[in-house]
Amino acid sequence: MHLRRSLIAVIILIGVVSMSHAAVTMYVSPTGNDEYNGKAAVRKGPNGPFKTLVRARDEIRKMKQAGVLPVGGVTVELQPGVYEFSTAFELTEADSGTPTAPVVYRGKPGAEVRMVGGKVVSKWEPVTDPSVIRSLAQEAVGKVMQADLKALGITEFGQPSGGWVSPSGNNTELFFADKPMQIARWPNQGFVRVADVTDEKPVDVRGTKGSKAPKIHYDEKALGDRPKRWQQEKALWLHGWWFWDWAEERQPVESIDLEKKLITMKEPPVHPYGFRKGQWWYAFNALCELDQPGEYYLDRETGILYFWPPSPLNKSLASVSVTPTLVTMKNTSNVTWRGLSFETARNIPITISGGSENRVAGCVVRNCGGYAISIDGGTKNGVVGCDIYETGNGGVMLNGGDRIKLIHSENYVDNCHIHHYSRWNRILKPAVNMNGCGNRITHNLIDNAPHKAILFSGNENLIEFNEMHSVVYEANDAGAIYAGYNWTMRGNEIRNNYFHHIEGFEGRGCVGVYLDDLFSSANIHHNVFYKVTRAAFVGGGRDTTIENNVFVDCNPAIHVDARGLGWASGAYDTLVKRLKEVPYETEPWRSKWPQLLTILEDEPMTPKGNVVARNINVRGRWDEIEAKARPHVTFIDNLLDKDPEFVKPAPADSPDYVPLAKDFALKANSPALALGFKPIPVEQIGVYKSELRASWPVTSVVRPLTKPTAATVVPRGPMPTLTVKKAAGPIVIDGKITEAEWGGAAAMMPLAQGLDGSKLKTPSQAWLAHDGTNLYIAVQTPIPAGKALKTQDVWGGNDAVEVAVRNVPADPKSAILVLRGYPNGVFHSDDEAGAPAAAVKKAAEGVVYKVTVAPEKWVTEWKIPLASLGIDPATSAKFAFNLTVHSLVGEGWVMWQGTRDKATWQADVAGWLELGK
Helix, strand or coil: CHHHHHHHHHHHHHHHHHHHCCCEEEEECCCCCCCCCCCCCCCECCECCECCHHHHHHHHHHHHHHCCCCCCCEEEEECCEEEECCCCEEECHHHCCCCCCCEEEEECCCCCEEEECEEECCCCEECCCHHHHHHCCHHHCCCCEEEECHHHCCCCCCCCCCECCCCCCCCCCEEECCEECEECEECCCCCEECCEECCCCEEEECCEEEECCCEEECCHHHHCCHHHHHCCCCCCEEEEECCCCCCCEEEEEEEEECCCCEEEECCCCCCCCCECCCCEEEEECCHHHCCCCCEEEEECCCCEEEECCCCCCCCCCEEEECCCCCEEEECCCCEEEECCEEECCCCCCEEEECCECCEEECCEEEEECCCCEEEECCECCEEECCEEEEECCCCEEEEECECCCCECCCCEEECCEEECCCCCCCCCCCCEEEEEECCEEECCEEECCCCCCEEEEEECCEEECCEEECCCCCCCCCEEEEEECCCCCCCEEEECCEEEEECCHHHCCCEEEEEECCCCCEEEECCEEEEECCCEEECCCCCCEEECCEEECCCCCEEECCHHHCCCHHHHHHHHHHHHCCCCCCCCHHHHCHHHHHHHHCCCCCCCCEEEECCEEECCCCEEECCCCHHHEEEECCECCCCCCECCCCCCCCCCCCCCHHHHCECCCCHHHHCCCCCCCHHHCCCCCCCCCCCCCCCCCCCCCCCCCCCCCCCCCCCCEEEECECCCCCCCCCCCCHHHHCCCCEEEEEEECCCCCEEEEEEEEEEEECCCEEEEEEEEECCCCCCCCCCCCCCCCCEEEEEEECCCCCCCCCCEEEEECCCCCEEEECCCCCCHHHHHHHCCCCEEEEEECCCEEEEEEEEEHHHHCCCCCCCCEEEEEEEEEECCCCEEEECCCCCCCCCCCHHHCEEEEECC
16 A cells, blocks of 8 residues: 555656656747746736747746756747847857757747847838939939938948958848848949059059059940039949959049049048959949939938838838847857748847857848858857848858867758848858868758858868859859868868859859869869859869769869969968968878878979869860879869760750759769769759758749940951061071161061950060061060069069960961060970970970060060971961060050950960961
8 A cells, every 4th residue: 555655656756847847838929028927929817928038038047047947948939020139139158958958949830020130110201302302313303202210219320331351241221121222323233344543553463453542534425424413422432343353342432533534432441452444333322323213322421311112111111220130149059049030130140159059940031231140169050941141241151160170060051042142242251151170061052142152161071962053143263162272171072062054244254163272182073063164173272183073064174273383383481381380290180181291392382183083074165274284183084075864964055944953863874884973962952841941942043144245345356367578688686676677578566455455555566577487576565664574484473475376277276385585585485375295395496585675675586496386388377376475564464466365375366477478
C-alpha cells in the first residue's frame, strides 16, 4: 500500500515538473497592453497580449531568473499589424535560449507582421507656395503634394550622400505602397556623359587620364536650359561613375558656370580617382526635376516633403525612414526571428554580433538604407529562407571564424532570394559580403544588382549551389564573385553554382569569378557559366584550379594574365606584408598550403601552378591567356571542339532564351564523361522549397542587355589602308628626323586617336618608308612644358612606342608581332599578343632602334627587316598594322587607329599597310 502511494506521488510530481517545463508561447499585438500577462493573442478576461517586444523580452528574463527555460523553449508570437521602432530592440547574452530551449520571435503563421523603422506620412496638402510652383516642372503643377515632416517630430534628415568614399546609411527616404520612391533626378533613367574635364590637377593611371579637380564640363545640347534652373536649387547633387567603370560617388554641387558650361562640386566628399571625359552621371535632389509620378524632393531646411504619388494617397501607405536599426543582438545565442517583415530602417535593420546558433529565418527584409542583416562573429549564426530586396547597400554582411588559427565559424546564408539591392550605394555592396574562415553561402538566388553578387575574403569558405544572374549591370571591370590582393586566402571552394546573363555596363563586359590582383588558390569547379564575359578570371595569381565547369557563350571562358610581371609589379610589398600577417610557416598552415613556405623564393609574381582541367566549352571564345602566363598554366582534357550532348542544348543566337541549370545536365553518351568530367548536380542549384522559405515559388526576371549608346562607341568604317612607298634615299637610324630622309616619298601617319577611336587634342606624328627589304618608321611625340618622360623599359607604366604587325593575307592565323621601344633607347620584342617564342625572337633580329629626347619632344627611329616579321613583299605586300605611343606626359594612348577597347596591339582591327613602289 505504501509502495503504491509512493509511486502515485512520484508520477504526480513528474507530471507537475513536466507541465512546468513545457514550451511556452507569449503573445504581442499592436492592440495589446503591457499590463496584460501575454498569455493570449486576444484579450480574454485576465489574459491578453503584450503591447511591445520589450515587455515580452523582460518576461523571458524573469523566467530565466526564476530557473531554466522550459523544454521546447519560448515562442513570442506577434499578431498581424505594424510595429513601429523608435529605437532598436536590444538583446544581450541574458536573452539567450539554449539548444533544447530556444527563444523564437515569430509572426503569426500566415499573417502579415511588419517591423518598421519609419513613420507614416498621412497629412498631405496641395502645394500652394508660388515660389515652389514656379520651380516645379510644368507637368507636375497640380499633381505634387506636400507634407511637413517636422510636424511629425522628424528633425534630422541626413544627407543624400553615398558611394565609393561616403556610403550612406542615415538618409531619410520615402516609401509608398511598399516600394522606394525615386528622389527627383535628371535624366529620369540612365545617364548623361561628361563632356570634358579641366586641366587642373591632372591624373594619369597607366595612360588613362583625367583630373582630380571636382569639375566637369557638360554638353549644352544634351542638358538644354537645365543648368540655369539648377542654379536655383538649394542642394543639387550629382551621382556618377566619374573615372573608373567600377567606382561611383555622389557629389554635392558648389556652383554652375553657364558661360564655361562647367559644374563645380563641393569638397568633401571628393571622388578619390578623379573625373574623366566620357564617364556617366545624372543630377538628383532637385525640386525642378520632380517631373513624373513616383518622384519626391525633401527640403532639408524646412522639412517639407514634396511628392508626386503614382497612385491615390488614400489607397496606399506613405512612410519615411527614421530609425537606423530595428534589432540588435550582442552575444545572444539560440534566438530565432521568423516569418516577419523588417523594413524602412535608415541603416541595417538586424545586427547580430557574437553568440551562436542565432537565425533570421523566413523573413522579408526590404526598403532599408544599409545592408539588410549583419552577422559579425560567433558560430553557426545564419540567415535562411529570407527574401531581401531594395536595400540601400547589399544584402548580408557575413563575418566569422579565426583565420590565424583556421577555426571555422560555420556562419551561413542559405536558401535566400537577394535581389534589387545596392539601391543607394552602387558598388562593393554585394548580396553577401563574406569574410573570415569557414563560412558558407549556399542555395541562394541572387539577381538584378548594379555590382557584385558575392565579395569574399579569408580561408576555407564555401560558395555552393547558388544561381546568379543580371548582376554587375552598371559597372565594368568587376565580377559576380570577387576577391583580390592576397596569396594566403586559400582553401576557398566555388562549386556547383550557375552563373548566367552577366555582361557588364552597356554589354561591354565584366567577369563571372574574378580573382583580382594576384589573389591565389581558389578552387573553381562544377559550375555552369552561360552568357558570362570573362567567366573565370585569374588576375596574375597562383595555384588556382578551374576544373569540371561548363562554359556556354562566354567570351572568353578562361582568362589568366601575368600582371605581376608588368603593371602590377608594385603590389609585391603589399602581398609580402599580407603573407607575414599569417603563420604560414607553422601548423596547420604549413601542412595545408606548403606552397606558401617557398613562395618568396619561387618567382612570387609569376602566375605559377594554375590548372585548367576537364572543362566543357561551347561556342564563345575558349581562352584569353597572356603569353607570359601561358607556360605556367596546365591544360588537361578540356572538351573544346565537340558537342557535349546536353539534355537540352541552348539554341544559338537567342538573346531571350533563359535556360535552367538542369538543362546543362549531360546525356549518358557525352564525350566529356569519357575525359573524366564528373556530372554537376544541377538539380540542386538554387533556392529550394522549405517551411523556412519566406515565399514560394520564387521567381526572378533576367534583365535585358543594355546596348551601348551612340555616345560610348566611336563609329568607324572599313579598316583604312596606308600605302608606304620606297624611300627616296638612304635613311640613317639615329633618332633624328630630317627633311632629306623623311620628306618626299615617306608616308605620313598621324597618331591622333585614343583607344576608343576618339580624336585627340595633342597628336603624335609618324613617317613610314621601305626599301624592299626593311620597313622604316619615325615617330615624334611632343612633351608638354614642365613635364618629364618616364623612361624605364616596362610597358604600361612608362612612355613608349609600340609597333604591331600581323600578316593576315599570308596566313589568317598568323601571330601578332609586337615591338616596343622606350625613351632610354631599349626596345623589346614582346610576347603579350601570344606569339610563339620563336616568332618573338625572330621579330627582333636585325632591328635597329634609336632615340633622341629634347625638352619639347622625343623622337624614335626604327629599321625593321621585313623578313623578321615574316613578310615577303614579292608575295604579300599588304599586312595588318598599328602604331601606338604610350604618352604618360600627353594624352595616354595615342594611336593610328583606336582598337575600341581591345588591346593596342590588336592590329587586325586597326589598319593596313601596303608596300608600294
